[in-house]
Amino acid sequence: MKVWIVGIKGSVATTAIAGVIASRRYNLPKFGMLTETEDFNNLYLVSLEELEFGGHEIRDVSLLDAVRHNVVENGYLSLDIVNDIKKDLNDIEVHLGTVINCGDFITRMASEKCKGATSIREIEERITNDILEFKRSDDCVMINLASAEPHFDIMPEHKTLESFESGLDKDLKWIPASSLYAYCAIKNNIPYINFTSSLGNDIPALKELAVEKNVPHYGKDGKTGETLVKAALAPMFKYRNLRVEGWTGYNVLGGFNGEVLSKEENVIDTTKDKARVINNCLGYNIYSTTDIIYYPPVKNKKVAWDLINFRGFLGYSMRMHFTWEGADSILAAPLVIDLIRLSHFAKKKKIGGLLKPFAFYFKHPIECDIGNLHEQCQMLINWIKSYK
Amino acid sequence: MKVWIVGIKGSVATTAIAGVIASRRYNLPKFGMLTETEDFNNLYLVSLEELEFGGHEIRDVSLLDAVRHNVVENGYLSLDIVNDIKKDLNDIEVHLGTVINCGDFITRMASEKCKGATSIREIEERITNDILEFKRSDDCVMINLASAEPHFDIMPEHKTLESFESGLDKDLKWIPASSLYAYCAIKNNIPYINFTSSLGNDIPALKELAVEKNVPHYGKDGKTGETLVKAALAPMFKYRNLRVEGWTGYNVLGGFNGEVLSKEENVIDTTKDKARVINNCLGYNIYSTTDIIYYPPVKNKKVAWDLINFRGFLGYSMRMHFTWEGADSILAAPLVIDLIRLSHFAKKKKIGGLLKPFAFYFKHPIECDIGNLHEQCQMLINWIKSYK
Amino acid sequence: MKVWIVGIKGSVATTAIAGVIASRRYNLPKFGMLTETEDFNNLYLVSLEELEFGGHEIRDVSLLDAVRHNVVENGYLSLDIVNDIKKDLNDIEVHLGTVINCGDFITRMASEKCKGATSIREIEERITNDILEFKRSDDCVMINLASAEPHFDIMPEHKTLESFESGLDKDLKWIPASSLYAYCAIKNNIPYINFTSSLGNDIPALKELAVEKNVPHYGKDGKTGETLVKAALAPMFKYRNLRVEGWTGYNVLGGFNGEVLSKEENVIDTTKDKARVINNCLGYNIYSTTDIIYYPPVKNKKVAWDLINFRGFLGYSMRMHFTWEGADSILAAPLVIDLIRLSHFAKKKKIGGLLKPFAFYFKHPIECDIGNLHEQCQMLINWIKSYK
Amino acid sequence: MKVWIVGIKGSVATTAIAGVIASRRYNLPKFGMLTETEDFNNLYLVSLEELEFGGHEIRDVSLLDAVRHNVVENGYLSLDIVNDIKKDLNDIEVHLGTVINCGDFITRMASEKCKGATSIREIEERITNDILEFKRSDDCVMINLASAEPHFDIMPEHKTLESFESGLDKDLKWIPASSLYAYCAIKNNIPYINFTSSLGNDIPALKELAVEKNVPHYGKDGKTGETLVKAALAPMFKYRNLRVEGWTGYNVLGGFNGEVLSKEENVIDTTKDKARVINNCLGYNIYSTTDIIYYPPVKNKKVAWDLINFRGFLGYSMRMHFTWEGADSILAAPLVIDLIRLSHFAKKKKIGGLLKPFAFYFKHPIECDIGNLHEQCQMLINWIKSYK
Secondary structure (H helix, E strand, C coil): CEEEEECCCCHHHHHHHHHHHHHHHCCCCCCCCHHHCHHHCCCCCCCHHHCEEEEEECCCCCHHHHHHHHHHCCCCCCHHHHHHCHHHHHCCEEEECCCCCCCHHHHHHCCHHHHCCCCHHHHHHHHHHHHHHHHCCCCEEEEECCCCCCCCCCCHHHCCHHHHHHHHHCCCCCCCHHHHHHHHHHHCCCCEEECCCCCCCCCHHHHHHHHHHCCEEEECCECCCHHHHHHHHHHHHHHCCCEEEEEEEEEEECHHHHHHHCCHHHHHHHHHHHHHHHHHHHCCCCEEEEEEEECHHHCCEEEEEEEEEEECHHHCEEEEEEEEEEEHHHHHHHHHHHHHHHHHHHHHCCCCEECHHHHHHECCCCCCCCCCHHHHHHHHHHHHHCCC | CEEEEECCCCHHHHHHHHHHHHHHHCCCCCCCCHHHCHHHCCCCCCCHHHCEEEEEECCCCCHHHHHHHHHHCCCCCCHHHHHHCHHHHHCCEEEECCCCCCHHHHHHHCCHHHCCCCCHHHHHHHHHHHHHHHHCCCCEEEEECCCCCCCCCCCHHHCCHHHHHHHHHCCCCCCCHHHHHHHHHHHCCCCEEECCCCCCCCCHHHHHHHHHHCCEEEECCECCCHHHHHHHHHHHHHHCCCEEEEEEEEEEECHHHHHHHHCHHHHHHHHHHHHHHHHHHHCCCCEEEEEEEECHHHCCEEEEEEEEEEECHHHCEEEEEEEEEEEHHHHHHHHHHHHHHHHHHHHHCCCCEECHHHHHHECCCCCCCCCCHHHHHHHHHHHHHCCC | CEEEEECCCCHHHHHHHHHHHHHHHCCCCCCCCHHHCHHHCCCCCCCHHHCEEEEEECCCCCHHHHHHHHHHCCCCCCHHHHHHCHHHHHCCEEEECCCCCCHHHHHHHCCHHHCCCCCHHHHHHHHHHHHHHHHCCCCEEEEECCCCCCCCCCCHHHCCHHHHHHHHHCCCCCCCHHHHHHHHHHHCCCCEEECCCCCCCCCHHHHHHHHHHCCEEEECCECCCHHHHHHHHHHHHHHCCCEEEEEEEEEEECHHHHHHHHCHHHHHHHHHHHHHHHHHHHCCCCEEEEEEEECHHHCCEEEEEEEEEEECHHHCEEEEEEEEEEEHHHHHHHHHHHHHHHHHHHHHCCCCEECHHHHHHECCCCCCCCCCHHHHHHHHHHHHHCCC | CEEEEECCCCHHHHHHHHHHHHHHHCCCCCCCCHHHCHHHCCCCCCCHHHCEEEEEECCCCCHHHHHHHHHHCCCCCCHHHHHHCHHHHHCCEEEECCCCCCCHHHHHHCCHHHHCCCCHHHHHHHHHHHHHHHHCCCCEEEEECCCCCCCCCCCHHHCCHHHHHHHHHCCCCCCCHHHHHHHHHHHCCCCEEECCCCCCCCCHHHHHHHHHHCCEEEECCECCCHHHHHHHHHHHHHHCCCEEEEEEEEEEECHHHHHHHHCHHHHHHHHHHHHHHHHHHHCCCCEEEEEEEECHHHCCEEEEEEEEEEECHHHCEEEEEEEEEEEHHHHHHHHHHHHHHHHHHHHHCCCCEECHHHHHHECCCCCCCCCCHHHHHHHHHHHHHCCC
16 A cells, blocks of 8 residues: 655654564564554554555655654664665655745755746646556555645635636645645545645645545644643543633754744744644633744754643642653654554545544644544544444 | 531641632632532532531641631631631531541540540440431531541451441451441441541441442542542553553642651552552553652642653653642542532432442542543533433 | 832832831841841941832832732732831832833833923933932932833944933934933932843943942843753853753743733843853853743743753763742842842942942843852852951 | 772663773763863873773673663663673673672672671672782772662771771671771772762771871762752852752662662661752751652663742742753763772872862762852862862
């Protein structure tokens, strides 16, 4: 089975790919993957051995160097192991992506060859050809692991598939790269998952297309660290009728992701989504702030500090704070593999449109109001059980 | 409706009593009480205005002084408010309790008059008279808020009601005070709640008696702080298949409770129960430690620091830690009021025996395997909804 | 002895004033003041009883209300005590200040009467009259406790006293309020202390004037919390040759100060100074970030979280983090009183110009390269001992 | 120059030895060593190349395996580097030590061959022979890096050298191993450093012997982590006249050291010394607790959490807490090398007796009242400068 990754040389992608390939030779723990737990037995999910990776990337670095930088330097896999899977990594097919509407910071990082001024339909055609050539007659899933794009508002032309396609024909360049990829995937019957905070498939026209084609898709923004804890912890205050007064979070992140997310233009959606999770779990709006700081010493191993103020009986003020020290890509990679397996499973079961039971995996689950992690988990398990 | 509190001059009891009485005159927030939320509407629970308190105590201090020390000095209520409810506090009926098998530390604190060498049946009779005189023809609930007793193993004589009662007749002094109180309550059709880690009603003979009499009862050890967080957070690791390697907790507590719990003999059950919660939520046993330190500067405002080590994808080690700064009695008092209201409700509905849906409130819910806070909450809400 | 406070209704000023006045009637601890320790005995410093306060303010609120809001609501003094010193507070003379070049945010807060368009010499005259009328023939000290002004670059006209005064004559409005106050004070032989991060007396022309007049002055930015810890802790890494890789600090502050400092335009100098302290203590430049977030739930009780990454033997990476939970005005007020007493002492001893031994009190001690708290403390103690 | 290490297969010893040997071939950072900083230039200290190691050990494991376990598994050096220095490690001379009065836990770990029942003079002779054979005509230093022994009180016979030696002759077994080693070293003109909390050289008779022989010696208990921070931070509260109410510390440590220190009998001295540091820095006694918990998941990378409560102006309560995440042996090893170099330097300069300027390196500096890290550092630097 084929997996097409947008942003294939990034930290999450390289950790997922190297991890999957290495685990074919070494007995490495698969913690973090739900699809390796008992609840997902007997579903005939695609095996790790069957996954064949390819993808788009905008940077010039080799995939092997990207693995060394992202996976070895952070201590996720030893250099010995990575040297051992070198050939498999070198065999992976990578094509040049697009940076359309990706913001100045990302555009500056991109290979010159990405930036050519062609029409949007020409870019679409190029992307589509890359994927279809890779896919051949196999099953294929596309997942977006590229850097966060700047915020992009939905426009009137995005509302219907017709106006959307006619806009493309007119070469209106009003969609970001993530949405163009999503369009290419869904149009070609390829399930699409948006693991980033970019706009991607969260456009009415694309949702319409997915329903029409009966293609499963979902997103957005993988829930890997601080937000995961929020979604588990905020319900506790609700259950106990403890009144949360405020929640302030400070995220310290090095590596390229940290640098992108600390840019004003790329950060907005991520932090807004994080506040939403808490309010959603509590049932009321609180004073909440979230900051992301680029701080190279921690590399990919994010440190988040959160302070929560709440009131109890007689109005007495109390608080808790937590420090989450999670390796970003180590937390994200198993979710990515789960999502690949499960969207492939959905396709086989002929389930199309938005996969709301996947809310568990996302900071901002599309068209889903449930923020409570426990309810999300229940929803996913129930869904999967209904197919057993 | 009457409420008989064992340990009525302790920190939790005085916070609950002063809080309830003060909230009749002042508009004080009732955060922390589930019975004040929408889910508990229309159940005709006893109102706060109807609660009439009385209880046993082993120390000589006046209730008013106890309120000043526990409630005012910790800043839970202002001196002005407490002065204003002085008369109500002074009217509360308090009798001398028993310290049988309560351990050296607690016995040393007790009034000399508690320590007289009488037979166990004489103590029982005295306690029963106190309660029945207070109760008169009203409904009544007993709740144990006394200090933690040293660990006490179940003995063969505890196994059946018959051997238990015959033991009492023989004046075998093999039960702790908490269990004697439980016996007096249940025998007299009074619902009994054990909010402490003491043995209390967790004895086969007493469970048999409760079934026979159809008296509702439950316990033990109110889940107020660090364990609450554990029960909300541990499931997150389970849901995400993140492998917890260890969990170490350090509890810093001042006040009298802190002093009692830091005594070797009184601490065992509390810390053992805390490990159980995590293992129960995770489904496997981890390396876990819990320490309780007496540290006067924090007074009743417990500070707990917990470190959690876990492994993710590829076996990579990560961790989180949290600091919980909760005011112990402020967190406990609303649970106490909830439990009073709900066990009275159960009695009215003719529900007898162990009230397992109350697991949500306890560190060590009797005969209940569910440690996950979310499942416990669901269980309670479902139970209450079935009576709507 | 007279004390003229710029920003007299702010949180620090009201805490200092109410604290001093209340401590005349009640036996309140004077922790935080060095001038109450043994090292400062026998210096005949002005006593707390002798201090008489007056000042400028730009907001319309009454001083009593400001005390209630800043001092009582934060729990620094009880309402009973403040009611008891009401008369003394009401007797304090307050005049309308100026908001020239104070930035949009502060200007918007100001009373309309502050904003009148008069010439800079007219403002100067008004301010001077206010102070001299208050001072009469007494000794007087001016201290700036107003909100932080936006950053202000030194200009060529600021370099000499001559060009500075001729600029004032030409009504060039190129100095912020803090510097105009400093000019008024120094010109009139009044010692001036800048406890804020505003430009104040840190202008060559004003330093020249102070030398000419032999008036003592110093600043800037009182070192109250996170920076205090930095100045104590950073030397440890230096002493032990542990290589600091990075230091990131997150400051959470409610109240009006928090709101001002979170404004982009007002924050620059504060955060820049904080990085300087660490580099200065270590002797090399590190990757360092400092953020200030406005977060109302903590009110005046600042919470700072700092993460420090460092390398040891064989290059191994380690880290520490700390949480500082300090009440901002409680920490600042005793320093303010110390500085009043000590600058008055300097004046009596005929010491003029920059008071570099006061570096201990400031985040950014003017023209002083010593950042190490221990050396700063030694410098202050040695200075004071030389006058014993 | 020869270095004899007692406890040569322990974590600190193996990190120091492997680190020194590896740094001869690789350019590894020497952070943590003061003797590599500018202040120690031009003193002709022994170079790292000249150090030749030997030692006593009670366990049967090979030194190479000990290095793999302690140094590689903790990630301090890579397996490649350790393989590369294998020959040098295998060449190191190790003899069987003694476990006399080392407590049950350590004795149980020891090789059977250590436990033979011989007279104390026979043990002394064996130890001395081992060292003198190793030393030959070279300079030599002994350092104690063995596990902490249980507390041992000074006895009347320990007071003078005469009664001490006559006790040995009578085969009175009233000294622990550490003191027997110290006796062997000092008697044979070998400088002795006690880096552990064991009794070692802190015996009047041994101090007398050291003066008589003019042999430099010092201890005890290397100051590596939490106590280091305490000694840097406690003075801050003193300088600012902030009144510390309490300080509670919780140390989480895995590995063998963690296991030993968590044993009741071995822990006493370590925790008592830690309280002393704070009181000493502050000038008054506070409520202070220190706990050490054995928690395998953190391995050698100790995590300490400290909570400090203090009062400021008007008696207002505040607090700070810190988490120290230091790799124990990485922090200790460079101090060990410093102490070897510096005691050798002292010997060359004919300085005998207690080396009080080394207080900087120890939790419990013998006969030294200075706890303030800054003063200790100054004392060391001044001492070294006096020999420049």
